[in-house]
Amino acid sequence: MTGPWAIRPRPLDWAAVAATVLAAALFSWRAYSGEAAEPMLYIQNEAHSWVYPLDREGIFPIPGPLGTTTVVLRNGAALVEDSPCRDKLCVSMGSISRRGDWAACLPNRVFLRIDRRERGGEGIDASAY
Amino acid sequence: MPPPTENRRMLAFYGAFCLFLSTVELAIPKPLPFMRLGLANLPILMALRLHRPRFILSLALLKVLGQGLVGGTFFSYIFLFSAAGSLASALVMLGLHLLAGERFSLLGIGISGALASNLAQIFLARFFLLGRGAWLIAPPFLVIGGVAGFLLGAFAEKMWDSSVWLKTRGVP
Numbered sequence: 001m002t003g004p005w006a007i008r009p010r011p012l013d014w015a016a017v018a019a020t021v022l023a024a025a026l027f028s029w030r031a032y033s034g035e036a037a038e039p040m041l042y043i044q045n046e047a048h049s050w051v052y053p054l055d056r057e058g059i060f061p062i063p064g065p066l067g068t069t070t071v072v073l074r075n076g077a078a079l080v081e082d083s084p085c086r087d088k089l090c091v092s093m094g095s096i097s098r099r100g101d102w103a104a105c106l107p108n109r110v111f112l113r114i115d116r117r118e119r120g121g122e123g124i125d126a127s128a129y
Numbered sequence: 130m131p132p133p134t135e136n137r138r139m140l141a142f143y144g145a146f147c148l149f150l151s152t153v154e155l156a157i158p159k160p161l162p163f164m165r166l167g168l169a170n171l172p173i174l175m176a177l178r179l180h181r182p183r184f185i186l187s188l189a190l191l192k193v194l195g196q197g198l199v200g201g202t203f204f205s206y207i208f209l210f211s212a213a214g215s216l217a218s219a220l221v222m223l224g225l226h227l228l229a230g231e232r233f234s235l236l237g238i239g240i241s242g243a244l245a246s247n248l249a250q251i252f253l254a255r256f257f258l259l260g261r262g263a264w265l266i267a268p269p270f271l272v273i274g275g276v277a278g279f280l281l282g283a284f285a286e287k288m289w290d291s292s293v294w295l296k297t298r299g300v301p
Binding site: 007008009010011012013014015016017019020021023024027028030031042044049087089093100101102104106107109111113115 | 159161205206207225229231232233234236237238240241243244248251258259260261262264265266267268271272274275278279283286287
């Protein structure tokens with residue numbers, strides 16, 4: 001490669017690239033491996049977690065430090081309809097419906113993910129299920 | 130190596146550069162909530178070959194404080210994530226530069242810094258914020274961070290090659 005933007009990598013630069021690829025692969029395996037099971041919607045805020053089957057429908061107000069984040073579950077997909085954060089990235093992320101999908105409102109500390117059903121509940125608030 | 134007073138002047142200069150780049154980064158739209166390009170790491174990459182470890186670590190602290198102030202996250206938990214990522218990144222970049230020297234270009238150091246920053250934040254998220262959900266955000270976070278680290282490192286390396294100003298700063 002020549003020209004003003006030519007880059008000449010040194011031997012250990014490739015090791016840094018390999019470490020990043022390896023880390024991404026390991027985390028992908030950690031996140032997506034396991035038996036195929038009924039996917040569930042997990043909603044977390046600062047203090048609680050809620051879990052819903054994807055075939056349920058509903059509008060869920062989730063409290064956070066800035067106010068209420070509104071999560072909608074409809075037709076097997078969930079989305080953040082509204083949140084009191086500044087940038088609204090969580091709203092613009094759109095709907096999530098497949099295992100591994102996620103959306104988050106960091107300022108209001110609300111996190112949604114679609115994952116397989118967990119054994120033992122990982123602190124899930126059973127009354128919310 | 131620059132004399133002590135020159136060092137302080139340069140620390141202020143690089144710190145201001147970090148602050149400026151943090152502000153620029155705030156103006157760039159982000160498709161994902163956790164995404165960060167890490168533009169403010171550029172002054173640290175530039176300073177690695179010119180200054181002592183104490184200077185680099187002081188600069189990393191200034192960067193953390195500056196990012197907290199311009200981003201309005203200084204008194205929120207996001208500041209802890211930012212601080213952990215920035216300090217892990219600075220320590221790894223500094224360590225690799227000191228240990229591996231010429232076997233690493235700024236390209237590899239930039240990628241390694243991004244990896245260290247992202248891993249620190251993923252593990253913090255796993256144990257203090259998102260639980261198992263942290264594993265889901267990790268793959269896109271690492272890939273985007275790696276690409277950003279590559280581009281930043283490549284830019285720093287080219288700047289190092291072509292900047293007359295840097296060459297007059299006392300290249301070892």
